Amino acid sequence: MTAAGAATGPSEDPSDGSSGGTEGRTEPAPPRRRDAARSRELLIQAALELFAERGFDRTTTREIGERAGVDPALIARYFGGKTQLYLATVRLELGAEPPADLLEEERLRTLLVRLTQRGPGPSFQAAVLPGDNTEVQQASRSYLYERMVHPLRDRFTAEQVDRPQLRAELAAAAFAGVILARSSGAFAELAAADPEELLPLLHDLLTASRPT
């Protein structure tokens, strides 16, 4: 994992011929050599990976700059500081996809695969880690809450299950625990398990948050 190739590599090159990637949702990479937008993008991407790997505190701005191949001073210039950069990564996660209902198998698969590839976002750690109620924590948590708890609570409410909120929080917490444990390195077999293999087990587990 982590490969992401990113690393340092000044690989990229103004070479205009580089285009061709249909995948890119954006315009073909502008050939500009000095590009603040690109620097910002690289910083966010590196920060997203590092925050997910080590958490907020244990990640240094120098590491982010190194992985992004960008001078750490630009973090202050473009975001205002390490904290604002973190918030930017959280907002990025947030805008990604519509709220997913964890009990729907197809959406659970999507989420699981995505989290396996890209690792859990910073918000997962914030949900589980105690800490002072800083702006950082608050933003991360509200993201995770709207993303996972609310859809579940709405489903339970519609099904007229008792304690829908509590059950939704329980399922979300269990899910977060599993996701984090997979990438923590503490549970070998859980980490090595293929998403397709893990899916039915996890689905059964989460379904049990709803009364039989």
Add this chain to the structure above:
Amino acid sequence: MTAAGAATGPSEDPSDGSSGGTEGRTEPAPPRRRDAARSRELLIQAALELFAERGFDRTTTREIGERAGVDPALIARYFGGKTQLYLATVRLELGAEPPADLLEEERLRTLLVRLTQRGPGPSFQAAVLPGDNTEVQQASRSYLYERMVHPLRDRFTAEQVDRPQLRAELAAAAFAGVILARSSGAFAELAAADPEELLPLLHDLLTASRPT
């Protein structure tokens, strides 16, 4: 690393016949001014709380000393450093109770109540948080592993369930997620729920790690 054993001269107990009551944790604040054993005890207690609240990194030796009412320098003297103090707290947790089988309702209740009162130990965070494989992480994880995963795996193996190890890790991860989420402050209703109220829900959830 570093000094390690060097600093720790008087490894074990001066045992000057201090109050024999090992059980009674609530001393009436003995007016003794110089008592190494008591200082160690106070440091471990404060460290246990702080490590559980904020994790290893975000806890400073000065905070530990302040809460314990003891000079932070004594951490180095009595334990060899912050790391060894952490390991001491983990070992303290470890010796507490026999391995519990999370699927047995009575044991789950005991564990849940205990964790509700005293908060999750430092090891729970270590299980879920990524990090370099330092000695600290390793010790915490092996503790949690022997404590929660192995009993479950043995049960599943005895029941001839497929993938016993994977299922055991899954259940343990989910349980850790719920426990940590309760004390994280991110999930209000989950944190406010009474253990007796939460118990059946959690039991159903964990039971689902076993195939129907």
Add this chain to the structure above:
DNA sequence: ATCCGATGACATCGGTTGATGACATCCCTC
């Protein structure tokens, strides 16, 4: 009463981190 080890408070060191400002370089506009 005296001596000596045990204990704890204080000062400080080396290292790291986040942040900031000065300076150099590049690109676009005119």
Add this chain to the structure above:
DNA sequence: GAGGGATGTCATCAACCGATGTCATCGGAT
């Protein structure tokens, strides 16, 4: 081609942390 703003690089600062050395003080043994 020159000017000016934008962009990137570098050096450095202040704050914090963990660790360690030093020294005053206490308490029991002699």
